[in-house]
Amino acid sequence: MSIRHCSRCLYPETHPLGIVLDDEGVCSGCRVHEEKDFLDWDARFELLREMVRPYRSASGLVHDCVVPVSGAGDSFFIVDVVKNRLKLNPLLVAYNKQYNTPTGIRNLARLRTEFDCDFLQMNVSPASVKAVTRASLRLMGSMYWHCIAGHTVFPVQIAARFKIPLVLWGAHQGVEQVGMYSHLDAVEMSRKYRQEHDLMGFEAEDLLRLESGLAERDVLPFVYPHERELAQVGVRGVYLGNFIRWDTKAQHEVMMARHGYExxxxxxxxxxxxxxxxxxxxxxxxxxxxxxxxxxxxxxxxxxxxxxxxxxxxxxxxxxxxxxxxxxxxxxxxxxxxxxxxxxxxxxxxxxxxxxxxxxxxxxxxxxxxxxxxxxxxxxxxxxxxxxxxxxxxxxRRSYVLIGRGWRDEEGNARD
Structure with a gap:
């Protein structure tokens, strides 16, 4: 049985996130991408500005939001938008994926010091990460489950723990790749999407139940907070990509020129x-x-x-x-x-x-x-x-940088 591909881009109809081809053979991802060229992005950014206004601290001395970051991706652009355009005081959080390159360590150090933001990092025991990775390879054929699980759970854990209800993410993969939603839907981060798509259907509790070699301490860092706890704080996860014309290439090049992203x-x-x-x-x-x-x-x-x-x-x-x-x-x-x-x-x-x-x-x-x-x-x-x-x-260099210097030296260089 033949597999159809989008007539405009290259995606097959078997895309794991789910994709729809219309009568012209164009995929749902390409159709939603067309919105980037006709939406009023200035007006949408004003909607975002009004949305975050109630979360802004009057004193400016407490954190207004949680922002997940790493030593790559669109982190520099996201923090630049949050701090310099939305005028919020973010708490930056990162999950240490342990496959770190020296470049990533330098970028993360530069990010923290360039924007002068408070920062928290989750560092899980390497022994636990290895045990979880062996389990995820067997259960779902993934060596990156722990990275995705950690990156998507730690910001929510911190939001609940420190009672900072607003979490600001970058772009939504389901919107950008396959057009699962329109930008106008302004879909927010959810446990359901995370489990079904990001985590390939497996929560941390599932790994513990299915793998006899895992202990509770191995999976506990990846457990999503209970809905009751999130509701008490009012935690919500907003994707900036629904309000900004997202173009990761253009954004990176601005950040390279402005802030030295490597x-x-x-x-x-x-x-x-x-x-x-x-x-x-x-x-x-x-x-x-x-x-x-x-x-x-x-x-x-x-x-x-x-x-x-x-x-x-x-x-x-x-x-x-x-x-x-x-x-x-x-x-x-x-x-x-x-x-x-x-x-x-x-x-x-x-x-x-x-x-x-x-x-x-x-x-x-x-x-x-x-x-x-x-x-x-x-x-x-x-x-x-x-x-x-x-x-x-x-x-x-054939070994990971588990922990690197978190600041830049006097010459302005961030070293691993």
Missing amino acids: PLAQQRTFDAYNHADSFHYSGVHDYIKYLKHGYSKVVDHACREIRYGRLSRDEALGIVECYQAVEPNDLDMFLDWVGMAREEFFECVNAHRNPRVWSKNGSEWRSRLFWPEAGSDRELPGCGYLTGATRTVSKS
């Missing part, structure tokens, strides 16, 4: 701006995505660039051809950390391949999607990313 070339995609903080997001984690769903992060990035008119569909297909099936060079690094043999790792991942996408002939897996199966050495379109594209990462 990009990092990636081995499986041309986007050097996002996920500069992780050794594995665009490496092993992305390769797992390809093995499970038949497409990888370069398709996400290429679809985004098509929608903004910065790539043609043919150029995007050429980029996918060059990157998609390339095996990352950080797998041994991860396996050594997590304590798992290569054979066991692939057994875990192969058990979670989408049967609609993949078929097996003997020992060979075959994809029903139209992506080429091997990389190419031909020159790639530059896509306008300032560091260019690369398919290799440095092997000079």
